[in-house]
Amino acid sequence: MTDVTQQVREMFTAQGREVEVPPFDEVRFRGEVRRARSRRAGRLAVGAALAAGVAAVALVAVPPMLEGGPSADRPDGSTGVADAAAPELYPGELRAPLYYNAGARLVAATPDGEVHDLGPSESVIGFTAEGVLSIDAENRLVWTAALSSGEGDGSFTFEPGAGPVALPTTGPVQSAALSLDGRYLAWSETGDGFSVWDLKADRRVKEAELVPGSSVSAVSEQGVLVFEEGQLELWKREVIADMPTDRVDDGAISDTAGDLVTVVGRDDVTRVYDVTTAVWNDSGHGPAKLVDEVPGVGRLAPYARGIVSVDGATVRLWPASGEPVVLTGIGGAPQSVGWLDEDYAVVTAAEGDGIVVYLCPVADAACTPVAFSEADVRLAE
Secondary structure: OOHHHHHHHHHHHHHHHHOOOOOOOHHHHHHHHHHHHHHHHHHHOOOHHHHHHHHHHHHHOOOHHHOOOOEOOEOOOOOOOOOOOOOOOOHHHOOOOEEEEEOOEEEEEOOOOOEEEEEEOOEEEEEEOOEEEEEOOOOOEEEEEEEEOOOOOOOEEEEEOOOOOOOOOOOOOOEEEEOOOOOEEEEEOOOOEEEEEEOOOOEEEEEEEOOOOOEEEEEEOOEEEEEEOOEEEEEOOOOEEEOOOOOOOOOOOEEEEOOEEEEEOOOOEEEEEEOOOOOOOOOOEEEOEEEEEEEOEEEEOHHHOEEEEEEOOEEEEEEOOOOOEEOEOOOOEEEEEEEEEOOEEEEEEEEOOEEEEEEEEOOOOEOEEEEEEOOOEEOOO
16 A cells, blocks of 8 residues: 555545434435335336336345445355444344345344345345345335244244245335234335235235325224325224324324324324224214324334334333333444334434444343444335
């Protein structure tokens, strides 16, 4: 290394320390993803040739550290997902695979310390104990089964299309959602209607027409949460519960489980609605009752057991009963939050040269680092 090269590196290093990294705007990012997915799904429907072009563009965007195959800088053949400069990790704290997007790849971190690259992915829609549902680069739903070794060693193998879950036949989707308990799948292919599939019973349970440009946001046994003409609505079996707020954008982060709906507003406040108390008018609509407001970007737990939120540098757990608590042990700047299951929250934080994924048990609110990536990490939608 020459003296000039060393001086240049030192200059860039010094400059890098002085540059303030802006916080990740997950609300805006998800809205942009939904809009881009809608545009791309429409183009995909025109013909296979254009679909191939879109897929090619998606692949170009894959970070080199996550591309399949050995890297020229890594003669041992590793992908770089797990061997980047990372803090000490404790993956053994996981009791099931943890799924997320790293760059444009679907990744599964398992309790044995392995990080599995499962291929190109637009986003993680949801997951269950049996596997993960994602959208690929061509906007198609993909189910990947997780197969345990059965030896108690925390190791898993992954196989697309395997396992007990059978997806319905669909084309490219503009939006999709998996219920937090993993039973119901909702999707929209064209943006002017939706379908709901009961994965356990293997049958369609609901379909309806929507105003063109609408999107599916979440689904539960209560119904389907959709954005339609600037409004957020929960389509139940016979009636529609309206979330009475004009402070949300299409594609805003929203969840539904149990009797609740949560949605993140433009003001970075998560509003909580009870959808069982509405009084229905003659048209079958009724306003849901606002029952709580949580500062920051919040995600609802499976079975509505609580909410985990990130508000600036603070991550809190809001249990269904009891006082909120601050999650501890997070070493970097919090980026996003989610859930592994009803007992464990998940937090991503910018730290060092990448993103650290933390597992946070509800029982004691002390978080533990379990995975690391040099690429941007996005949790399940």
